Amino acid sequence: MPANLTPDYMAAELEYKQAKTNQERMAALEKMLATVPKHKGTEKIQADIKNKLKKLRELEEKGTAKGARRSISYNVPREGAGQALVIGPANSGKSSLLGFFTKAPVEIADYPFTTHRLQPGMMPYQNVQIQLVDSPALSPETFEPWMTSVMRSADMLVLTVDLASPALLEDIEFIRQKLREHKVEMVSKAVQKVDGEGRAWLKTLMVGTHLDVDGAKDNLEVLADIYGKEFLLMSMSLKTGQGTERFPETVFQTLEVVRVYTKTPGKPPDKSDPVVLKAGSTVYDFAEGIHKQLAGHLKFARIWSKNKPDGLRVARDYVLEDEDVCELHG
Ligand SMILES: Nc1nc2c(ncn2[C@@H]2O[C@H](COP(=O)(O)OP(=O)(O)OP(=O)(O)O)[C@@H](O)[C@H]2O)c(=O)[nH]1
Ligand SMILES: [Mg+2]
Numbered sequence: 001m002p003a004n005l006t007p008d009y010m011a012a013e014l015e016y017k018q019a020k021t022n023q024e025r026m027a028a029l030e031k032m033l034a035t036v037p038k039h040k041g042t043e044k045i046q047a048d049i050k051n052k053l054k055k056l057r058e059l060e061e062k063g064t065a066k067g068a069r070r071s072i073s074y075n076v077p078r079e080g081a082g083q084a085l086v087i088g089p090a091n092s093g094k095s096s097l098l099g100f101f102t103k104a105p106v107e108i109a110d111y112p113f114t115t116h117r118l119q120p121g122m123m124p125y126q127n128v129q130i131q132l133v134d135s136p137a138l139s140p141e142t143f144e145p146w147m148t149s150v151m152r153s154a155d156m157l158v159l160t161v162d163l164a165s166p167a168l169l170e171d172i173e174f175i176r177q178k179l180r181e182h183k184v185e186m187v188s189k190a191v192q193k194v195d196g197e198g199r200a201w202l203k204t205l206m207v208g209t210h211l212d213v214d215g216a217k218d219n220l221e222v223l224a225d226i227y228g229k230e231f232l233l234m235s236m237s238l239k240t241g242q243g244t245e246r247f248p249e250t251v252f253q254t255l256e257v258v259r260v261y262t263k264t265p266g267k268p269p270d271k272s273d274p275v276v277l278k279a280g281s282t283v284y285d286f287a288e289g290i291h292k293q294l295a296g297h298l299k300f301a302r303i304w305s306k307n308k309p310d311g312l313r314v315a316r317d318y319v320l321e322d323e324d325v326c327e328l329h330g
Pocket of ligand 1: 237
């Protein structure tokens with residue numbers, strides 16, 4: 001049986017081959033496991049990935065066993081329309097944000113360094129789910145280098161900062177500097193994910209929390225002056241809910257993906273279960289995402305798109321838009 005490996009899987013495999021550390025290897029293997037098509041033809045590949053992961057985890061645990069009791073999960077397999085890793089200084093509201101937008105069991109406390117491990121949760125946005133991942137604080141006391149490999153495998157970052165904190169700007173600069181040392185750059189828009197020197201460019205949405213607290217609005221103005229051009233910036237209160245309404249939509253837009261609905265001739269499309277593709281994907285990519293053989297036999301497609309005639313006949317290199325309906329003809 002053919003394996004029908006997807007471009008996402010191929011990319012993850014390439015990352016694995018190019019990985020320099022065990023943590024990068026584990027991150028890439030997790031990604032391979034998440035993207036490998038799950039059917040009989042790939043059982044051997046799946047087993048092989050799991051085996052390699054197990055060995056690497058054992059190796060890592062041995063290395064950290066002296067003193068450290070808990071085992072840390074270094075990566076979270078991607079689920080849904082995309083993965084946004086929530087990072088930030090201690091007490092900045094990372095876990096509160098997860099608690100607000102997802103049903104994930106998070107620990108929220110008014111003392112620092114509450115969260116020690118990665119905790120994913122799913123945030124609904126219209127007809128898709130977006131994965132948010134809570135993480136330990138990034139601060140001089142607790143900076144975990146493995147966090148940068150987790151960042152590399154995320155689709156974007158959400159950087160929470162406490163607008164009421166007097167250390168607001170220092171905290172941000174610490175994180176920016178530290179990530180830069182580990183070849184991770186936070187940017188508003190990424191042209192490419194990893195450049196020739198292995199530096200990762202990650203789209204970052206900065207979220208100012210504690211908007212309900214006195215003085216927060218003044219700090220927000222300062223923040224907008226300094227970082228407004230560099231990052232996407234929003235502000236909210238996770239206590240009152242003020243400013244939270246547009247967060248899911250903003251994250252979805254930052255992920256730069258499109259939702260495409262499949263349709264079979266003579267039947268209405270199923271809009272509850274879109275295929276999620278990177279923005280810029282073509283009809284061919286869409287077909288390939290469903291089944292490699294389908295892509296091979298593809299002759300043309302009909303699409304139903306905003307501002308276009310219904311059932312328009314298009315070629316395989318046609319670039320799909322968000323919420324297009326696509327009927328493949330072989
Ligand atoms: N008033 C107010 N309090 C908030 C807001 N967001 C978070 N908090 C409080 O700030 C404290 C820290 O919140 P957490 O969500 O635990 O912060 P964290 O970033 O996960 O902290 P660590 O895991 O320790 O790094 C808690 O007491 C929260 O209730 C907000 O928008 N407004
Ligand atoms: Mg926390």
